[in-house]
Every structure is written in C-alpha cells, then in structure tokens.
Amino acid sequence: MSLSDTVRGIVAVDEVARAQAVEHQLALAKPPHALGRLEELGVQLAAIAGQCPPPMPDPARIVVVAGDHGVVDQEVTRWPPALSGVLAGTVVDGVAGVSVLARSAGVQVVALDAGLAAPVPSVPEAVIRRGTADFTQGPAMTRDEATAAVELGIAQAELAYDEGVRCLATGEVGIGNTTTAAALIAAFTGAEAAAVAGRGADSPPEMVARKVDVIARALALHAPDPADPIGVLAAVGGVEQAVLTGLVLGAARLRLPVLLDGVTGVAAGLAAVALCPAASGYLIAAHAGAEPGIGVGLSALELTPVIDLGLALGEGTGAALAVPILRASVAVMTEMATLASLLG
Numbered sequence: 629m630s631l632s633d634t635v636r637g638i639v640a641v642d643e644v645a646r647a648q649a650v651e652h653q654l655a656l657a658k659p660p661h662a663l664g665r666l667e668e669l670g671v672q673l674a675a676i677a678g679q680c681p682p683p684m685p686d687p688a689r690i691v692v693v694a695g696d697h698g699v700v701d702q703e704v705t706r707w708p709p710a711l712s713g714v715l716a717g718t719v720v721d722g723v724a725g726v727s728v729l730a731r732s733a734g735v736q737v738v739a740l741d742a743g744l745a746a747p748v749p750s751v752p753e754a755v756i757r758r759g760t761a762d763f764t765q766g767p768a769m770t771r772d773e774a775t776a777a778v779e780l781g782i783a784q785a786e787l788a789y790d791e792g793v794r795c796l797a798t799g800e801v802g803i804g805n806t807t808t809a810a811a812l813i814a815a816f817t818g819a820e821a822a823a824v825a826g827r828g829a830d831s832p833p834e835m836v837a838r839k840v841d842v843i844a845r846a847l848a849l850h851a852p853d854p855a856d857p858i859g860v861l862a863a864v865g866g867v868e869q870a871v872l873t874g875l876v877l878g879a880a881r882l883r884l885p886v887l888l889d890g891v892t893g894v895a896a897g898l899a900a901v902a903l904c905p906a907a908s909g910y911l912i913a914a915h916a917g918a919e920p921g922i923g924v925g926l927s928a929l930e931l932t933p934v935i936d937l938g939l940a941l942g943e944g945t946g947a948a949l950a951v952p953i954l955r956a957s958v959a960v961m962t963e964m965a966t967l968a969s970l971l972g
C-alpha cells in the first residue's frame with residue numbers, strides 16, 4: 629500500500645477497549661495499580677487491538693534493516709563502514725546479539741539490506757540506494773528515495789501481518805547510524821545537537837564532540853522542516869530510519885503494536901508520528917538505553933520505556949527483551965482471578 633493510503637488507513641487506538649481494560653485491571657485480585665507499568669501495557673495493548681483482554685502479541689518479529697551512511701566521511705564512528713554488511717550477515721546467521729536475545733525470547737528476526745554500500749550474498753535485499761550521501765555536503769537521499777524507503781517498510785509490515793505476525797519491532801545495523809538517528813531526533817524535536825549526540829558504538833569524547841558539530845552543521849545547512857517529514861528523512865536521515873518509519877506506519881494501519889528499539893527506532897517513531905499523529909497510540913518504547921537521543925525522542929513522543937538495562941547495542945536487542953514483558957501483561961489480563969470471584 630502507498631504511503632498516502634497507509635496514512636489515510638490509520639485509525640486512532642480504541643478508547644472504548646482502553647476504558648474496559650482500565651476497569652478490568654481494577655477488578656483483578658490485587659490492590660489497584662499494584663502491577664504498575666504491566667497494567668498500563670496491558671491497557672495499551674487492549675486499546676491497540678480494540679479488544680479486552682487483548683490477544684497475545686505473538687508471533688512477534690524484529691525487522692533488522694541494514695544501511696550505510698555517507699556521513700561516516702566526517703569521522704563520526706570508530707568502526708569501518710564495511711562492518712555494516714558483516715553485521716547484517718551475522719543477523720542472518722543467527723549469531724548477532726539480537727539473534728541470541730530474540731531466540732531466548734521466542735521472537736522472530738528478519739534482516740533486510742535496504743541500503744548497504746555493497747551487497748552481502750546471504751542478506752535478502754530490497755535496495756533503495758547503496759549508501760546515503762554525506763549530509764554535511766547535501767541531502768542524504770532524494771525525496772523519492774525517502775518515500776520509496778518508507779513504502780518498503782510498509783510492505784514489510786504487510787508481509788509480516790500476512791505471515792501471521794501480531795507484534796512488530798524495529799531493528800537496524802549500519803555503521804554511523806547513531807549520527808543520522810540523532811540528527812533526525814534533533815530535527816523532529818527541535819533539540820540541540822549537543823542534547824542528542826551520544827557515544828554510539830563506543831565513540832571517544834572527541835568523536836562525540838565531532839558528532840555534535842556534524843549534526844549542528846547539517847541542521848544549519850538543510851533547515852529541515854518537521855512539518856515535512858519526508859523532507860527531513862531525505863535531508864538528514866538514513867535508509868534504515870526511513871524504512872522503519874514505514875514499518876511503524878504499516879503496523880499502525882494493521883492495528884499491531886510496534887516496539888521502537890534504540891535511537892534509530894525512536895527516530896523512526898518520531899517520523900511516523902509526524903506523518904500521521906494517529907499512529908502514536910500503537911508505539912511502545914522498548915528500552916531506555918544509553919544514547920541521549922532516546923530520552924529526548926521518547927519525551928517528545930510521551931512514551932515510557934518498558935525496560936532500562938543500559939543497553940547500547942541497537943540491532944533490536946531491547947525489543948527482543950521487552951516482548952516477554954508484553955506477553956506477561958496480557959497473561960495477567962487473561963488469566964488472573966477477579967476480586968469479586970474471590971470474595972463471592
């Protein structure tokens with residue numbers, strides 16, 4: 629489905645089911661609110677599904693989108709760009725961090741090369757462009773490429789739905805992508821470059837200072853307009869964030885919960901909500917994470933992360949770990965006795 633049809637097809641989450649779920653939580657055999665955030669998650673899942681109690685978010689799938697970033701020319705990462713393709717292959721081979729954590733949580737992982745600089749034989753490809761341009765010199769990609777990337781993500785959500793998936797999550801690999809994600813978060817929230825640039829994959833302090841300068845220069849060069857989200861993605865985005873924006877919108881259109889993982893997932897969530905505010909109710913922040921852009925983006929989205937384990941790996945690792953907690957929130961609503969049943 630096209631971006632415009634998808635945006636038109638997104639309806640806000642169901643407030644009737646939400647109200648029923650709030651009542652149901654109060655009726656369960658526990659003091660009111662005693663299960664804390666677990667109760668809020670169950671309520672949100674009910675509002676998303678339009679059903680109380682909500683269905684299990686199973687099977688869940690993390691879509692790991694791989695891309696490369698021209699801005700690595702500005703020395704914003706410690707790592708060689710060739711590592712992006714190697715990491716994507718590791719995801720396919722089932723031995724990446726996200727592969728291990730997803731397996732332990734019973735969560736599916738798929739990898740997709742949407743923008744690696746060079747193909748990797750084992751990684752399925754649907755290439756928007758082979759590496760973006762350095763956004764300190766010009767736009768990272770064209771508007772048409774950004775739109776095609778978003779529509780690729782929408783198609784990934786639709787494919788997952790057709791294969792029975794009932795919870796989606798963002799995942800990524802791409803050396804340099806914490807710089808593009810931070811630039812997007814600054815563009816959508818109005819935050820200063822210094823508030824969003826972080827250590828990424830273990831950048832030393834002088835490199836983080838360079839990331840601040842690179843992001844500030846890009847914002848000054850492009851003056852991205854948050855009211856034009858495709859323009860923002862094209863100017864300072866990466867292919868991963870653009871595809872994952874579509875994954876989020878596709879999930880919302882299909883009324884599936886979607887976990888935002890890490891700084892790239894948060895950037896995609898901001899872009900999706902800028903394109904369609906009604907999508908916001910479908911978003912669940914997987915984890916807090918060490919990247920400062922995550923906190924900045926999540927406050928703008930008014931989301932509270934499910935877990936906080938100090939993760940700084942990306943890939944979708946936080947999303948894998950959050951899925952069992954979503955399941956637990958559903959189990960409570962489905963299986964727990966009510967106070968009335970106990971007290972007769």
Ligand SMILES: Cc1cc2ncn([C@H]3O[C@H](COP(=O)(O)O)[C@@H](O)[C@H]3O)c2cc1C
Pocket residue numbers: 704705706707711712715800801802803804805806807827828829830831941942943
């Ligand atoms: C061995 C290794 C495994 C990773 N897995 C995910 N990332 C993460 O780090 C990269 C972004 O960080 P930066 O912006 O600093 O380059 C992305 O590939 C992201 O997925 C990794 C990074 C490394 C080095």
Ligand SMILES: O=C(O)c1cccnc1
Pocket residue numbers: 806827828829830889890891892917918919939940941942943
């Ligand atoms: O939190 C993230 O998303 C992250 C952190 C470091 C490297 N890559 C991603």
